Amino acid sequence: MKIIRSIKQMQRVSRELASEGKKIGLVPTMGFLHEGHLSLIRRAKKLSDVVITSIFVNPTQFAPDEDLARYPRDEKGDIRKIDKAGGDIVFIPKAADMYPDEFQTYVTVEGITQTFEGESRPTHFRGVTTIVAKLFNITQPDIAVFGQKDYQQAVVLKKMVTDLDYPIRMVIAPTVREKDGLAMSSRNKYFTPDQRKETVCLYRALTGARKMVKNEKIYGTAVLRRKMKKIIKEICPVAEIDYIAFTDYDTLKPVKEVNRNTICSLAVRLHGVRLIDNMRFY
Amino acid sequence: MKIIRSIKQMQRVSRELASEGKKIGLVPTMGFLHEGHLSLIRRAKKLSDVVITSIFVNPTQFAPDEDLARYPRDEKGDIRKIDKAGGDIVFIPKAADMYPDEFQTYVTVEGITQTFEGESRPTHFRGVTTIVAKLFNITQPDIAVFGQKDYQQAVVLKKMVTDLDYPIRMVIAPTVREKDGLAMSSRNKYFTPDQRKETVCLYRALTGARKMVKNEKIYGTAVLRRKMKKIIKEICPVAEIDYIAFTDYDTLKPVKEVNRNTICSLAVRLHGVRLIDNMRFY
Numbered sequence: 001m002k003i004i005r006s007i008k009q010m011q012r013v014s015r016e017l018a019s020e021g022k023k024i025g026l027v028p029t030m031g032f033l034h035e036g037h038l039s040l041i042r043r044a045k046k047l048s049d050v051v052i053t054s055i056f057v058n059p060t061q062f063a064p065d066e067d068l069a070r071y072p073r074d075e076k077g078d079i080r081k082i083d084k085a086g087g088d089i090v091f092i093p094k095a096a097d098m099y100p101d102e103f104q105t106y107v108t109v110e111g112i113t114q115t116f117e118g119e120s121r122p123t124h125f126r127g128v129t130t131i132v133a134k135l136f137n138i139t140q141p142d143i144a145v146f147g148q149k150d151y152q153q154a155v156v157l158k159k160m161v162t163d164l165d166y167p168i169r170m171v172i173a174p175t176v177r178e179k180d181g182l183a184m185s186s187r188n189k190y191f192t193p194d195q196r197k198e199t200v201c202l203y204r205a206l207t208g209a210r211k212m213v214k215n216e217k218i219y220g221t222a223v224l225r226r227k228m229k230k231i232i233k234e235i236c237p238v239a240e241i242d243y244i245a246f247t248d249y250d251t252l253k254p255v256k257e258v259n260r261n262t263i264c265s266l267a268v269r270l271h272g273v274r275l276i277d278n279m280r281f282y
Numbered sequence: 283m284k285i286i287r288s289i290k291q292m293q294r295v296s297r298e299l300a301s302e303g304k305k306i307g308l309v310p311t312m313g314f315l316h317e318g319h320l321s322l323i324r325r326a327k328k329l330s331d332v333v334i335t336s337i338f339v340n341p342t343q344f345a346p347d348e349d350l351a352r353y354p355r356d357e358k359g360d361i362r363k364i365d366k367a368g369g370d371i372v373f374i375p376k377a378a379d380m381y382p383d384e385f386q387t388y389v390t391v392e393g394i395t396q397t398f399e400g401e402s403r404p405t406h407f408r409g410v411t412t413i414v415a416k417l418f419n420i421t422q423p424d425i426a427v428f429g430q431k432d433y434q435q436a437v438v439l440k441k442m443v444t445d446l447d448y449p450i451r452m453v454i455a456p457t458v459r460e461k462d463g464l465a466m467s468s469r470n471k472y473f474t475p476d477q478r479k480e481t482v483c484l485y486r487a488l489t490g491a492r493k494m495v496k497n498e499k500i501y502g503t504a505v506l507r508r509k510m511k512k513i514i515k516e517i518c519p520v521a522e523i524d525y526i527a528f529t530d531y532d533t534l535k536p537v538k539e540v541n542r543n544t545i546c547s548l549a550v551r552l553h554g555v556r557l558i559d560n561m562r563f564y
Contacts, residue, residue: 007447011447011449014449015300015449018297018300018301019300019301019302019303020301021301103445104391104392104393104394104441104445105389105390105391105392105411105441105442105445105446106389106390106392107387107388107389107390107415107446108387108388108389108390109386109387110386110387110388111386112386129387130446133389133446134445134446134447137446137447137448137449138447138449140422140449159386159387160387163385163386163387163416164387164389164412164415164416164419165289165293165416165419165420166419167293167296167297167419167420167422
């Protein structure tokens with residue numbers, strides 16, 4: 001497996017691969033990889049000839065009060081895991097190369113970035129779209145794989161690809177969960193064992209709502225939301241709910257009644273850590 | 283010569299060319315081609331295997347009160363000229379395909395887009411950087427050629443390429459002029475023959491200042507600017523000067539004394555038409 005740290009070298013290698021007719025798959029990550037990331041790499045491997053996994057903790061998608069400095073890192077472990085999952089190239093650029101002092105260009109998706117995650121984290125998506133555009137330009141992928149866990153991010157990035165005409169197929173892979181249902185996330189390591197038990201509240205709220213929809217035919221989102229809040233508070237009384245949203249899967253527009261294209265997504269702050277999750281009910 | 287109107291087809295053709303190891307040169311234009319554009323195509327031809335010339339009158343770089351509707355068009359003539367200049371592919375996308383109703387993604391270069399052209403035309407550069415990013419993604423060029431006449435645009439686009447890591451070599455080709463010195467522009471056709479004579483005032487002001495710098499060793503930009511205003515007003519009393527700027531060639535920062543890296547650029551409104559031009563003095 002090849003490790004590349006220079007932007008120029010990565011561009012050269014990608015150009016060479018393209019000129020050999022190789023199909024390139026890209027899996028952008030912020031490192032500290034878990035089974036969720038590895039499932040994306042394996043998925044990319046099935047769909048392309050060469051898989052590039054990028055590791056870059058992207059400063060522009062963190063707000064000043066967020067966890068950039070303490071965001072967990074484990075480069076050696078990550079490289080080992082990527083190799084085992086079948087990755088071909090790991091791209092690990094330096095922050096000073098990605099964002100030199102005089103950096104002043106941003107890619108912005110309007111509209112759908114204003115709500116939910118964008119409301120709590122106003123500059124977050126601009127950071128995400130900018131870094132992903134840069135990674136696309138550097139690695140020139142045919143396919144890019146992202147996780148369903150960051151559902152709004154996936155919708156925003158698909159919109160960017162469509163609007164800016166990137167010739168890239170966007171693949172959104174299902175969320176991988178721990179045994180108790182907690183969605184895998186690098187941030188899960190912030191919890192003590194006791195706190196960790198309470199993090200199941202997001203999954204339980206989602207599956208509780210799904211049960212009401214499927215078994216009891218309750219479609220009103222106001223009722224469902226109340227029920228979900230109750231479930232969360234019962235499991236974790238100190239939980240602060242950022243939002244519980246029922247939206248159209250493709251447009252992110254809120255719906256009052258659950259239908260086959262609805263997705264429920266939520267963000268909850270637990271013991272100082274903000275977790276997100278989502279689920280479709282059909 | 284191949285004419286392509288579909289974005290998807292253009293993407294496919296570019297991918298194929300890349301997989302054959304062909305070097306792609308891109309010349310983005312708004313059509314109504316003159317000798318200036320053709321010089322860019324010939325330059326691209328020297329530097330690449332396949333030259334793609336795009337024709338697209340880009341609505342997002344015009345303000346509502348600008349000349350989008352009356353901007354001159356001549357598709358048939360353009361195609362003939364591109365063929366003669368050695369172009370290989372003409373890409374002519376439809377506005378409805380480039381900007382569908384729900385379009386909501388923009389590429390923005392901050393800072394250097396706020397002054398000069400950006401001050402008079404606040405949304406102009408956002409439109410330029412967005413359309414050029416789209417054209418880059420569709421055609422995947424190795425080289426892109428732009429004209430020196432739109433000097434600030436060239437600096438802004440070079441900044442976009444650097445910041446977003448496009449693997450593209452940016453070539454800025456010299457301004458082509460009419461016999462009397464007027465920089466070639468599709469907008470020159472707006473003038474009546476009498477008005478057309480007065481348009482030489484931009485060139486005369488620039489060469490007048492150059493003479494003062496080179497022969498009389500006058501470097502103070504305040505003095506030079508006063509002299510240039512006088513020249514313009516003598517030739518065309520109704521001229522409205524938007525700006526006469528002396529800036530660093532690379533950073534666009536204003537300078538008080540002309541030095542070897544200074545460029546003088548100006549924008550003048552003549553009989554309802556806004557013209558720009560620029561010149562280096564060494």
